[in-house]
Amino acid sequence: MSTDLTTGASTARVAFYNDPKIRSIFYQVVLCVFIAFLVYGAASNAIENLRRAHIASGFGFWNTTAGFDISQTLIPYNADVSTYGRAFWVGLLNTLLVAGLGIFFATIIGFVIGISRLSKNWLVAKVASGYVETLRNIPLLLQLLFWYNAVLKALPIVRESYRFPGGIYLNNRGLILPEPVLQPDFDWVTGAFIIGVVASVSFHFWARRRQMRTGQRAPVFWVSAGLIVGLPAIVAALLGVPVLFDYPEAGRFNIIGGVGVQPEFLALLFGLSIYTGAFIAEVVRAGILAVSRGQTEAAYSLGLRPGPTLRLIVVPQAMRVIIPPLTNQYLNLTKNSSLAVAIGYPDLVQVFTGTVLNQTGQAVEVVAITMAVYLTISLATSLAMNLYNRRMALVER
Amino acid sequence: MTIAEGDLAVTEIAFVRRAQIPPQPPPVAMTGALGWLRANLLSTPFNIVLTIIIALLLIWAIPELLKFLLIDAVWSGADRDACREIVQHRPIGACWPFVYERAAYFVYGSYPIPLRWRVNVFFAMLAIGVAWLLWLNAPRRDLGAIYFFVVLPIGSFILLHGFPAIGLPVVDTVLWGGVLVTIVLASVGIVVSLPVGIVLALGRRSPKPAVRLFSVIFIEFVRGVPLITVLFMASVMLPLFVPQQYEPDKLLRAMIGIALFASAYMAEVVRAGLQAIPRGQYEGAMAVGLRYPQMMRLIILPQALKITIPNIVNTYIGLFKDTSLVLIIGIFDFLHTIEVARIDPKWATPVTSTTGYAVAAVFYLIFCYGMSRYARAMEARLAASDKR
Incomplete structure (x- = not known):
């Protein structure tokens, strides 16, 4: 009896529809056919419905002019020409x-x-x-609706804006901050910052290797802080702080200048x-x-x-x-x-x-x-x- | 002058204590309220500073809150004038008459007034089902499950939507709203997501590559995108995918979106439970000759689901909060009715929005906090049963 099982005679005794392998393949084929049928049905319906509604398909719209405005843009955008x-x-x-x-x-x-x-x-x-x-x-x-409608929209109108020291205004049109205007010399400060970051990363690796070798620890945090914050600060001080601030001014109906952060x-x-x-x-x-x-x-x-x-x-x-x-x-x-x-x-x-x-x-x-x-x-x-x-x-x- | 060792026996010592003196009470500063204060609030200078800052914050915030909600609140009135500072010449807190007047709208939406008893019956039926399932010592919980997952969905559909053959006129779903819609959406999500989630989780652990592939694609796809895009898909793309005559109505589309989304999350929760079951359980089940469905139904799933109950409830909490997103696709759920009511000119005052949002916050807080307490109690109970 036991020899029968071990010699592989089992395949002969099991009907093919009871073979787990064949069953597994059968079920998977059924599943695939079912899903293919669903996808086909959905796609053909979609094509039919879109044709009836005269809606174009494809990604051609990508390069069409948009013609609507966006209230906050980080890159140049213009309703008339942008796509x-x-x-x-x-x-x-x-x-x-x-x-x-x-x-x-x-x-x-x-x-x-x-x-x-x-x-x-x-x-x-x-x-x-x-x-x-x-x-x-x-x-x-x-929570979002609360912050927007009940808190920020309920702030006073422009003429009665809250004024904070440093030329910061807060009203129902948002927060208006002084806008830093970078002078050409500022590139030196950026350069110093990049050098600081590179130097502190190298210092970190050097300190780690030295600690592995000798067990001595180095003040990585303070050195990095000095390089990343201190170095650009010194360069900026030497150049006479090459940043001008455009302070917002309260006008009669509007606040002029500065950079606005929208309430949304x-x-x-x-x-x-x-x-x-x-x-x-x-x-x-x-x-x-x-x-x-x-x-x-x-x-x-x-x-x-x-x-x-x-x-x-x-x-x-x-x-x-x-x-x-x-x-x-x-x-x-x-x-x-x-x-x-x-x-x-x-x-x-x-x-x-x-x-x-x-x-x-x-x-x-x-x-x-x-x-x-x-x-x-x-x-x-x-x-x-x-x-x-x-x-x-x-x-x- | 020290006493040498041998001298102790000498009778020169005048007094030797033979009994222990009773212990003294601890210093006053270490026990009672004072000791508690010292240990819990003032243990270090840093803690003293923290305590003072937080205490000042609370002393400022709590009276403000009470003043808004109770002391300065308006309790009666017919329209916005009752809640306007300019008219009443006093500081105005919450505008409660607005809430009384709109309470029916918040609960039923625009459901026809003479038919609102149907909604009440639905709430009662749902409450019975929930209590039956959650109360662990309830009689015949198996019947409770059948009631909740089979009788209740069919019964509530007939009741809420209507069934002219038995004298219940049809109420179109565009009239549904308020708490009713929130509860319906959440219940549909809860009832659908568990079985679908179990099937998907089993599919993901299946040895069949095609089954596994489709399950993984569905789960990862849905979990990788925000619910709002799933809802957009359900509301603008779904009508395109079906023949025009079968176009589903708006509420049904939202239900499909929410149910799909919740199922994918539920699948991952159940999968974690399945993974926690030791291999020996699977092998033992196979060794006694159980087939795959029997093994899952009798051995694996009961254990896996039991240890996942707290996580399942947490998923339900997320689902309940997420139903509020249907506001964006234009369904009048509870939050949407508040949004509509708060901009109604009849009640437009500076405090109306805050009052409305406070009511909404309390509603969601009660439901979600209740569920999370239940999950925690369940967790404690499960932990106790594992201790020997």
Whole structure:
């Protein structure tokens, strides 16, 4: 009996429709045919419907003149001559701008609140956990609408603007800041900054190699700070500060000069940073709690003081736990920046899926392009994350 | 003058304590309220500074909040004049009469007034279903699951949409609105996303390459794009993909978008649970001769879903908050009714927006916080059952 099973006679006794391999292939073919049928059906319906509605297809609209204005543009854009393609880049840059700044502020808020939740100070811990519990449980869209409609739009009109020292104005048209005007000599300062960055990176590698060889530590932080901040500052001082400020002046109906930050942008930045900050706080808290007490105690018993213990033992291990979910939060923030459409900040979705879609009617192409952009960002980030994880994963025996 | 070792026996020592003296109470500053203050608020100079700053912040913020919500609030009135500083000549806080007057709109949207009892019955049916499933000691929870996942969806469709054959006139979905739409969207997402998510998660772990490929493409695609683009896709592209006569109505499109989105996230949550089940469970199930569906239904999924309950509830919280995004594609959910009501000229005052948003915030906060408390209680319960 047992010999039968081991000599491979089993294939002869099983009917072909019971063979797991053939079954598996059959099921997969059925699935593929089903999905191909769905795609074919959808595509043929789409062609039929578009033909009936007289909507053009293809990406020809990309080079057509857009003819609408965008309220915030980081690259030159003109409604009369710029194309839909140009509008796409304007929207994408606006998305990246708000996402980049949002990530910066959300990280600061998140780390401060996350560490505060673990504080021994009862009041601090309670306030921090109240912040997290409240803001995580209110939809981001509601928070954005609140900041925009109830806070920023309720600010006084131009004539009654709040004035802050340093020539800063705040009114219902946004925040008006002095605009730095760079003089030609400023190139020297930029040069000094680049040299500072390069020098501090090299110093970091040199210090690491020396520490590996001799065990001596070098003050990397202070030297880098000196090179990156100090060097350009000295050059600027020597050249007599080659920056002029264009201070805004309050006119009768308007504020003249300066650089304006739109309320839409401010509301989106506020909302995204505060909301994502609450999630990052939880990530940070979980990461710190994941480092077992034994690690801290072992460090103390080796004679390390609390500062170095935190810097050399706890933080590196916590970061290993924190970074993957933190990246996830950064991605969420970037995707959530698409809620800009609700308050009229001209991000990719508002400009492209909103205005361009309405003007051209080419829903399939426009939505596909928008999705492709977000998909590229997400997939690139998760690829980078996988590489990072492979490098950081604990090597076990 | 020291006493040498041998001298102890000598009777010259006048007194030797034979019993322990009772311990003294700890210093006043270390116990009670004072000790608590010292340990928790004032332990280091840095902490003292922090405590003072936060206390000042709270002393400023809490009275402001109370003043807005209660003390300066307007409690009755017929229109905007009751809530205007220029008319009333006093500082004005929240404008509550606006909320009373619009409360029915916030709950039912434009659902025809004589038919609103149908919405109430739906809420009651839903509450029974939710309670049946969430209360772990409820009788016949298997029936509860059938009720929630089969009877309730069909029953509520007949009730809310109408079924002329049994005397319920049809109510077009463009009239639906407010809390009703928010709850309907969230329930559809909850009911659809769990089974679809389980299928996708199993597909992603399947040994069949084609099944795995399609599951991965769907999951990663949906998770890689913002919900708002999925909703745009559902609302502007979906009508193109079906023959014209079957064009789905707007609310249905939003439901499809939300259900697809939630399913992809649910799939990843379930996959994490499946991965946590040790190989021995799979091998044991195969060794006793179970087929794949039996193995999954009887051995793997019950364990995997049990440990994932907290994460499933967290996904539901996200889903509940995300339903507010349908505002952007023009569905009148709860947040949208607030948006509409707050710009109505009849109640347009400087405080109307803030009042409306405060009501919305409290609504979402109660639901989401409730769900997260449930998830946490569940987690504690599961942790307790693992302890021996």
